[in-house]
Amino acid sequence: MARERKFSLNEVFQHTKQLLLEHGYEGFTFGLLAERLGVSRTAIYKHFENKEEVITAYMVDEMEQVFAKFVHIHDYxxxxxxxxFxxxxxxxxxxxxxxIAIGRRIPDTTPAVRANKERLEQFHERMYEELNQLVERGKQEGRIKPHLPNxxxxxxxxxxxxxxxxxxxxxxxxxxSIKEIIMYGVMTGN
Amino acid sequence: MARERKFSLNEVFQHTKQLLLEHGYEGFTFGLLAERLGVSRTAIYKHFENKEEVITAYMVDEMEQVFAKFVHIHDYxxxxxxxxFxxxxxxxxxxxxxxIAIGRRIPDTTPAVRANKERLEQFHERMYEELNQLVERGKQEGRIKPHLPNxxxxxxxxxxxxxxxxxxxxxxxxxxSIKEIIMYGVMTGN
DNA sequence: GCCGAAAGTGACACTTCTGTCACTTTCGAC
DNA sequence: GTCGAAAGTGACAGAAGTGTCACTTTCGGC
Known part of the structure; x- marks a missing residue:
């Protein structure tokens, strides 16, 4: 290969997440990210064309992790x-x-960004499909109120x-407490 | 007095709200606001020192309106x-x-900003106090589950x-649907 | 040893936002 | 009518973010 990298993809994702939560999408900059990673700003350009690419790549990574856990729903x-669960x-x-809310605002600046956003969309759809079936099943089994829209x-x-x-x-x-409120609400049963 | 203003405070607040929802706090700029108002950017400086002042002033205004409606809770x-209600x-x-989430991130750049943020804080506390009493009353009347933290x-x-x-x-x-879920949850009663 | 690929860097030009300033416009008071 | 206060403007300088480029560093393969 070549020279060893000073920062891993995982580090990028971790700091990206942190910076997004702290500064929001518009406040996220390569300068900030480079500082956290302890490298020069231009080093990041070797791996990503712009911030949209970094952010969407991070989101795909996060989504994959969640999805990997999510499929265990079928173990129950x-x-x-x-x-x-x-x-x-x-x-x-x-x-x-x-x-997800931040992701909706990201413009398609490069083909890679577009591809990442499409993958996110696919994850989203598959997840929604699964969840919809769960709610549907809950209704059929008489556990979820049938008149509430899925x-x-x-x-x-x-x-x-x-x-x-x-x-x-x-x-x-x-x-x-949150689980109880979702399932049975805040009011007493009578 | 003097020359007639080309834009009212209400117009400023209206566009500020819109821009905040579209671009977020970090994406909100005087240039954008001036464009929407149809005036030059520097005209805004005649009335506000910086964007923090515009944003917090708008928030106080919005909060006042909500609070004015809120006190009618005692009519019931x-x-x-x-x-x-x-x-x-x-x-x-x-x-x-x-x-409110955006408001938490605004730094104290001028005394006016500080003052606006304090007013927001006061509104927030009074509102919370009132609501807390309502929940407390609900618990005492046996309408809200007593074991859920207020x-x-x-x-x-x-x-x-x-x-x-x-x-x-x-x-x-x-x-x-939202009201029903809050009150009685998504699950059927049995 | 040296060569090439990948990783990293500082310098540069460009753009955008910021805040200030000298200036003009408009209006009511006198 | 003219004067002053408030409103508005364009020009400027500075700060910060972006993306590119020529350059250096570091490694494995030969």
Whole structure:
């Protein structure tokens, strides 16, 4: 090969995620990323043409990881177990939805960006298809209210991950509370 | 007085909101705002020192409007009516939470910015206090599950506004579905 | 040893945003 | 009518981000 790289793809993704959360899409710059990686700004151009390429590549990577975990939903036999597994997965990846929102705004600046965005779109569709089937199954088994539109149920579940956690409330208690609210709401049963 | 202004404060706020939603905090510039207002960029400097001042001023304005509506919660006698009123108010202001998230990142560049941020903080606290009392009352009247932490219930309700609406589902149906999920969850009662 | 490929660098030109300044325009008060 | 205050403008200089280029560094293969 050649000279050893001073930074790995994984490091790029890790800092990209951090910078996106801190500065947002418009505030993300090669200068900032280079600083975090401890290399010169131009070094990054050896591997990516522009920031859209970095960001979409990171997103594909993140999506792949989530999807790799997600397919284990089929290890669970019952609807209730699958539903619980899904909620845990989503609550664990509490940054995913923010990334999806950011991803929607990225313009197609290079063919690589376009390709990454298409892969993201495919992941998204497959995920949605699976989830839709889960909700459908829940309705058929009489576990989910049949009059709620699937899209709203799914969008609602995904949105729930954004509920912030506060000091004084443990992560476990937080996750349990969110799950209970999604499943049974905030009101008492009577 | 003097010469008539080419743009009103309200126009500034309206375009600021629009630009923030389109480009985010970091993508918001005086050049963009001036273009929308149909004036030169420097004209804006006559009224605001920098973009932080414009943005926080807009946020205070928006918050005042929401708060003015919010206090009508006391026009409703029962907990259930108040709760419903609150949900309607929040669902109607579906951009508020995004603005709050953006607001957290604004640095204190001038005294005016600092003052605006403090006013926002005060609104926020008063609002939280009121809402906390509502949840507390709901618990005492046996309407809200007592074991859910108030903070989580409130954060959850606020977060719900972000659930996107889709074509094919009417706004009314969307709002009704969200309300039902918050109150009673997605699962059937048994 | 030396050669080529890959990795990394600083310098440059370009663009965009920022904030200031001297200037002009417009209006009401007198 | 003219004067002053407020509103608006274009020109400028500085800061920050972008992308390119010629160059150097480092490694494995021969």
């Amino acid at each position: 036999p019952t609807f209730d177990e699958q539903f619980r 899904l909620l845990n997965l989503i609550l664990y990846h509490d940054d995913l939805h923010r990334m 899209r709203i149920v799914l969008a609602y579940i995904f949105q729930s991950v954004v509920v912030p956690h506060f000091p004084g409330i443990s992560l476990d208690q937080w996750a349990e | 006698p029962t907990f259930d009516e108040q709760f419903r 609150l949900l309607n108010l929040i669902l109607y202001h579906d951009d508020l939470h995004r603005m 903070r989580i219930v409130l954060a959850y309700i606020f977060q719900s506004v972000v659930v996107p609406h889709f074509p094919g589902i009417s706004l009314d149906q969307w709002a009704e």
